[in-house]
Amino acid sequence: MSTNRKTLKLSRFRKHPAAILVVLLVGLFTTGGLYSVGANAANKMTGREAVVDIESIMSDPASIDQGNRLFATGCATCHGLKAQGTSDGPTLIGVGAASVHFQVATGRMPMGAPGAQVMRKKPIYSEEQSLQLAAYVASLSPGPAIPTDEQLDWMDAELAEGGELFRSNCAQCHAFAGRGGALTEGKYAPSLMLATPIQIYEAMITGPQAMPIFNDKTLTVEEKQAVIKYIEYLKDSPNPGGLELGRYGPVTEGLFLFTIVIGALIAAAIWIGVKAK
Amino acid sequence: MSNSVNQGPIDKSIDGTVKYLDDRFSTAGFIKRNMRKVFPDHWSFMLGEIALYSFIILLLSGTYLTFFYKPSMLEIVYDGSYLPLKGIKMSEAYASTLEISFDVRGGLLMRQIHHWAALLFVASVSIHLLRVFFTGAFRKPREINWLIGTGLLTLAIFEGFSGYSLPDDLLSGTGLRIASGIVLAIPVVGTYASYLVFGGEFPGLDFMSRLYTIHVLLIPGILLGLITAHLMMVWYQKHTQYPGPGRTNNNVVGYPLLPVYMAKAGGFFFIVFGILVLVSALVTINPIWAYGPYIPDQVTAGSQPDWYIGWLDGSTRLMPNWEITIPGLFTLSLNVLIPTLILPGLMFTILGLYPWIEQWITGDKRAHHLLERPRNNPNRTGLGVMALTFYAILWISGGNDIIAQMLNLSINAITITMRAMLIIAPPIAFVITKRICLSLQHKDKELLLHGEPTGRLLRLPSGEFIEIHEPVSDAKRAVLLSRTELPMLPVPASHDANGVKTPNLWAKKLQRRLSHWWSVDQVPLPTVAELESATEHTLHELSEAQEQGVELTKDTPAPTSNH
């Protein structure tokens, strides 16, 4: 129905008692409609801060050397001088460049205060330094490498397939909308809203802490790209239904009902009671 | 006052209507009598109305949804306009709900109105129940209506759950799977019962269409019938009223049905409707598209039911994992049976029978049309708060994962804490509530005897300062004096006059003990003589103050020059 016809109708029925209601409904429809105007998809493919040539850093002896020095000052107290592990931190032999890059770029390493789980925080190393650290650890022994640009090429992946894979592989911990969820003993699967595509990829191939590893047999490269596409979609998907209440599901809906809705109705009931006097 | 009906044009219009109907059905007497029926007024009496209106809105919005929803478990490939699910296999039920949300004009708004109204329905029924409970409105002669009310609440919960399960999304499928687990846990017959309900292995192809009939026909039909009975009973037995000047156990003070009460009720309907539409247009509820279709091997973190099922989820989460296996016969899954069948069964039985339980304890067989202030029945109020605390702890436990996530706590620690709280907190809540009620009774007695403090000071000839009190207003006095004494049963005789042993003596003794406990702590109302001399005293004080003409406010220190 075009707006034109709606206005025509309205003017004819302006005096009708239901007019106010109709106006209200129409107004609400349009407000609701505005929400569904799509937000544009993210166009940062990898989520990396600067375009750097990862392959050359990984094989460059100078950056491995630089990584060695950074490691000795920032990491060796817990992981040992040769990354062999101590009582304060596990060995890093064989964890691969991907794991180091993930841990350092998400600010998890170097580890801060001990708790149930190492948390994401603002990284203290630059992107270049974290790549140097990764190069150093990878030079000790091979392991999962940092994903290449071809592996990260998720833009053309299948969104719906990604959704299905996300629901069967990730939602049981990270929840349907990727907003995170609690695990046992104070551990939790974090919200994925801050993770960049490269971090998502690295998380899948390295399985940090309680998270399982998704190697290329469990999820192929294309499937990983589809998952990334779905997570990127979740980050700024439109809300056809209006306010989303944090996308936590029925708990926040219930809280909203008992505070706002019931509150408004009781206020109205009291107001009517006062009016009567 | 009960008959002080406004005369004027409106009355004439009633007369017109009545005449029109009378000419055709000769019902003038009936209509005239009932149009003038008087309704007492208080905001808390609107709670039942909110329930009624949300039910009407549910019927209307639900009817719209039936035009487009398909209760079918046939698997199809989605080809609608919601891209993130395009090409995905799903049941027709889920696909049709997506269609309502994205391809039917006004469909999403209708879905959200329907769902918000459902949450509001059960919530307002529950709060209405609390109002009825804490004011003692369920006492004789309204016990049967209380029982009907309990039935309504139970049905409302089932109706909500069945509707919530229809879209066949990941969340509702998870809920149904738990329901099937509960059916399976019934000893001996569980497996057969489950086959019967689901028409084979869960989820099965038949179940959705059965559930649909239950949701749109069976339960709403019974609800409609019971609500009618409920309201007719309120009509016939007349509404209770709060105590106040001129209000007694034998009259009803308020507004005539037409026009005042009707106008107010009609206006309130539109307020409820308006708020629901506003909220539904602005706030998402149950975004099924985000949950994805139900696939038995998928589950999402934060799987939660609607709020009114939350307490059952909580009881299941708190229950230790107990199972008894009788080798070769069956496994008794106490871990499912106790929290989901035995506990709620017990709770609703106690709820439904509460009017009779209280009657048995107090031996109070009088009819009550004047509501009781919660403080005037400390044990009932205490028991109510105790039950609420119990419920609230179960409810909070149902969201333990969300709480753990939001507050960064360990889910295991929360569970252990809640288990302890479930046992410790309700009795503590009882004791505290009872204490508060009794101290409020003391305060009321003080008010009656010594009046209201005015904040003004008076210097006595002796030099002593006292605060001037004013007698309480008539309206307040009527409320304070409205209390009916709680009866206490006499000690039962072990033999009657003929020397025959009293049957069930132990039960009578128990009853007597309970009735004693129920009423023994009451703060006695002042006697007539006490009241009179107290009033005299207060008036004397006041006149003395006038004579002296000295009025000092509370805030300024007494001027020393007077000494």
Ligand code: HEM
């Ligand atoms: C479908 C659900 C229900 C509807 C539509 C409903 C509606 C109403 C309405 C409109 C009234 C008169 C106004 C008022 O006192 O609030 C009322 C009174 C009453 N209701 Fe309900 N009710 C429902 C459920 C319940 C439940 C769950 C209970 C308790 C278990 C209950 C017990 C009563 C009683 C005892 C009265 C008489 C109150 C009095 O006279 O003070 N009702 N109901």
